[in-house]
Amino acid sequence: MQTLHVELAERRYPIHVGPGLLNQPEQLSRWIDAPALLLVTDSHVAEHYLAPVESALGPRLQGIRVLPPGEAQKSMKTLDSLFDSLAEAGIGRDGAIVALGGGVIGDLSGFAAACWQRGIAFYQLPTTLLAQVDSSVGGKTAINHTSGKNLIGAFHQPRAVIADSTVLSTLPEREYRAGLAEVVKYGFIADVDFLAWLEGRIPALNARDADTIAETVTRCCAIKARVVAEDETEQGRRAILNFGHTFGHAIEGACGYGEWLHGEAVAAGMAQALALSCRLERISQGDHERGLALLRQLHLPVTPPALDTRTWLEWMARDKKATREGLRLVLLRGLGRAELVTDVPTESLEAVLQASSP
Amino acid sequence: MQTLHVELAERRYPIHVGPGLLNQPEQLSRWIDAPALLLVTDSHVAEHYLAPVESALGPRLQGIRVLPPGEAQKSMKTLDSLFDSLAEAGIGRDGAIVALGGGVIGDLSGFAAACWQRGIAFYQLPTTLLAQVDSSVGGKTAINHTSGKNLIGAFHQPRAVIADSTVLSTLPEREYRAGLAEVVKYGFIADVDFLAWLEGRIPALNARDADTIAETVTRCCAIKARVVAEDETEQGRRAILNFGHTFGHAIEGACGYGEWLHGEAVAAGMAQALALSCRLERISQGDHERGLALLRQLHLPVTPPALDTRTWLEWMARDKKATREGLRLVLLRGLGRAELVTDVPTESLEAVLQASSP
Numbered sequence: 001m002q003t004l005h006v007e008l009a010e011r012r013y014p015i016h017v018g019p020g021l022l023n024q025p026e027q028l029s030r031w032i033d034a035p036a037l038l039l040v041t042d043s044h045v046a047e048h049y050l051a052p053v054e055s056a057l058g059p060r061l062q063g064i065r066v067l068p069p070g071e072a073q074k075s076m077k078t079l080d081s082l083f084d085s086l087a088e089a090g091i092g093r094d095g096a097i098v099a100l101g102g103g104v105i106g107d108l109s110g111f112a113a114a115c116w117q118r119g120i121a122f123y124q125l126p127t128t129l130l131a132q133v134d135s136s137v138g139g140k141t142a143i144n145h146t147s148g149k150n151l152i153g154a155f156h157q158p159r160a161v162i163a164d165s166t167v168l169s170t171l172p173e174r175e176y177r178a179g180l181a182e183v184v185k186y187g188f189i190a191d192v193d194f195l196a197w198l199e200g201r202i203p204a205l206n207a208r209d210a211d212t213i214a215e216t217v218t219r220c221c222a223i224k225a226r227v228v229a230e231d232e233t234e235q236g237r238r239a240i241l242n243f244g245h246t247f248g249h250a251i252e253g254a255c256g257y258g259e260w261l262h263g264e265a266v267a268a269g270m271a272q273a274l275a276l277s278c279r280l281e282r283i284s285q286g287d288h289e290r291g292l293a294l295l296r297q298l299h300l301p302v303t304p305p306a307l308d309t310r311t312w313l314e315w316m317a318r319d320k321k322a323t324r325e326g327l328r329l330v331l332l333r334g335l336g337r338a339e340l341v342t343d344v345p346t347e348s349l350e351a352v353l354q355a356s357s358p
Numbered sequence: 359m360q361t362l363h364v365e366l367a368e369r370r371y372p373i374h375v376g377p378g379l380l381n382q383p384e385q386l387s388r389w390i391d392a393p394a395l396l397l398v399t400d401s402h403v404a405e406h407y408l409a410p411v412e413s414a415l416g417p418r419l420q421g422i423r424v425l426p427p428g429e430a431q432k433s434m435k436t437l438d439s440l441f442d443s444l445a446e447a448g449i450g451r452d453g454a455i456v457a458l459g460g461g462v463i464g465d466l467s468g469f470a471a472a473c474w475q476r477g478i479a480f481y482q483l484p485t486t487l488l489a490q491v492d493s494s495v496g497g498k499t500a501i502n503h504t505s506g507k508n509l510i511g512a513f514h515q516p517r518a519v520i521a522d523s524t525v526l527s528t529l530p531e532r533e534y535r536a537g538l539a540e541v542v543k544y545g546f547i548a549d550v551d552f553l554a555w556l557e558g559r560i561p562a563l564n565a566r567d568a569d570t571i572a573e574t575v576t577r578c579c580a581i582k583a584r585v586v587a588e589d590e591t592e593q594g595r596r597a598i599l600n601f602g603h604t605f606g607h608a609i610e611g612a613c614g615y616g617e618w619l620h621g622e623a624v625a626a627g628m629a630q631a632l633a634l635s636c637r638l639e640r641i642s643q644g645d646h647e648r649g650l651a652l653l654r655q656l657h658l659p660v661t662p663p664a665l666d667t668r669t670w671l672e673w674m675a676r677d678k679k680a681t682r683e684g685l686r687l688v689l690l691r692g693l694g695r696a697e698l699v700t701d702v703p704t705e706s707l708e709a710v711l712q713a714s715s716p
Contacts, residue, residue, distance in 0.1 A: 083503055084503075087509070153475075
């Protein structure tokens with residue numbers, strides 16, 4: 001078991017990573033230290049992991065909410081129902097939410113915790129690879145609006161994250177692969193050595209080797225923690241974490257949320273961002289191909305769905321990174337180094353979109 | 359015109375106080391500096407003040423929402439509809455909300471701004487005395503939950519506050535008086551000299567003398583800014599601003615939100631808190647009477663509604679200041695000095711409640 005500390009301006013919190021952590025009641029009970037708790041999870045996760053967590057938390061657990069699985073829960077309606085559950089459970093300012101699940105559960109519960117009584121504590125027990133490497137660090141919480149993904153939310157840091165690498169063995173194949181997209185992203189944007197490390201472990205990654213996964217999660221969290229600590233509320237530097245995401249959000253939105261998994265859309269989005277980086281001569285043709293090869297070897301999509309250019313541009317303009325001055329995109333300047341670019345030439349962007357369109 | 363600066367850990371913002379500010383289009387346009395704006399107001403306020411503000415903001419104004427007046431708008435439903443308006447107006451991360459109205463408009467709009475894209479700017483143009491002396495400083499935003507007032511919210515500081523003292527002349531009598539309750543509160547909790555200053559200006563305050571009001575608003579904001587700067591997210595010291603509020607929230611909740619104006623409930627709540635402070639020998643009998651006399655001279659209620667003790671205690675226990683350890687109350691230690699007290703003897707509290715019950 002490894003413990004990584006995320007250092008922020010006002011406080012620090014630990015991320016515990018290792019196999020079988022959800023089955024260690026004494027440690028769980030010590031790490032989750034608030035006196036009154038509401039546990040939020042979904043029915044898939046509950047089936048496998050609710051029992052040990054429930055029993056570890058004992059009488060401090062004042063309520064349990066088991067939601068249907070899926071992105072549709074990131075809604076005002078479900079948020080409102082969580083507030084009802086918090087009130088019914090009598091969760092006051094010293095209480096907390098325990099989020100047991102993937103990104104949907106973490107984003108939704110974290111936002112509920114951010115708003116309830118203007119901010120109570122929450123603990124993340126991420127059960128997907130994506131949530132372990134992405135949502136665990138950074139404090140971004142949100143729900144969706146009909147006009148776009150994650151448009152309603154808050155920055156709210158967890159009090160602790162407990163990432164059990166054993167739980168990833170029961171993850172459906174698509175969800176595991178979707179998580180690998182974000183893993184590869186950290187290599188692209190900030191650490192070419194990590195990219196090479198991944199390239200050397202393709203079989204182990206595809207076989208979900210437990211040690212390889214634990215090491216991967218720890219390295220990704222460390223990279224993300226470094227980027228987030230530099231820019232806690234996303235004024236600048238932190239935006240590089242959105243590499244591939246403006247394209248990806250357009251894919252998710254245009255196809256209807258849930259059709260493409262977030263990580264799948266990000267993989268295809270990163271392929272677009274690599275292509276645009278290459279077209280603008282920010283990375284070499286060789287680096288472009290090296291990037292695509294890694295995504296393909298991990299069985300990730302590199303071809304976006306058939307959307308016309310106007311649809312692409314409309315959805316991309318809705319992205320939170322759009323400003324009055326026009327679209328801002330995260331592009332590479334060589335592998336392992338991402339930058340936020342504000343002066344992307346429209347014709348280059350359109351050429352990349354058209355090359356991928358039907 | 360005076361400009362006061364609220365200094366916070368991460369940034370500062372100005373509060374402009376003076377007569378006729380809403381009718382100075384050039385200054386308004388300079389102070390409200392975001393490139394895209396959604397204006398939120400209510401129909402009462404719109405009747406008097408929307409036109410000059412709308413014209414001052416010109417084409418940057420991308421949308422206007424005129425809500426029905428009243429506390430009922432601090433709901434998830436109205437919040438959700440504001441998100442729709444923000445999306446329709448195309449307000450991105452560099453856009454902002456302009457909140458033109460009293461506390462309800464400020465609390466609701468500020469919370470919408472806190473959540474939209476995880477936080478956009480907002481400008482407060484408070485049009486009630488209560489909003490000018492209370493909501494302008496501190497960054498507390500919230501909506502209500504069926505189980506209690508302001509249970510869902512965020513700390514989100516305005517980018518600027520523009521308090522036009524002329525607008526208070528059109529305020530209904532009850533609302534003006536309700537604002538005076540919070541004015542008196544600042545004297546009770548933090549500044550006995552200000553209390554004496556108020557006692558010397560009863561006729562001017564009752565006649566809404568413009569200069570007296572402007573000076574009053576400036577002094578109240580300065581006191582509040584000092585308290586908030588010491589404790590931005592209400593971990594301790596800031597709680598003294600809630601003097602009279604635990605009782606007051608119980609009055610508002612038990613009678614149905616809107617029956618008692620917030621300030622009226624706070625006035626009666628402060629009378630209860632003075633009585634309890636006196637019973638616990640924290641203030642003298644003379645100070646108790648001096649406090650009640652000031653409230654009465656400003657025509658504020660000092661007698662709470664007829665509630666039985668059980669009802670009082672149930673509502674007070676729901677207050678955000680309740681913790682697992684029991685009720686915490688803000689009490690005085692002499693006039694001009696408030697403290698958060700965690701060990702209030704139940705029998706003393708019940709005696710005060712019973713003395714005021716039918």
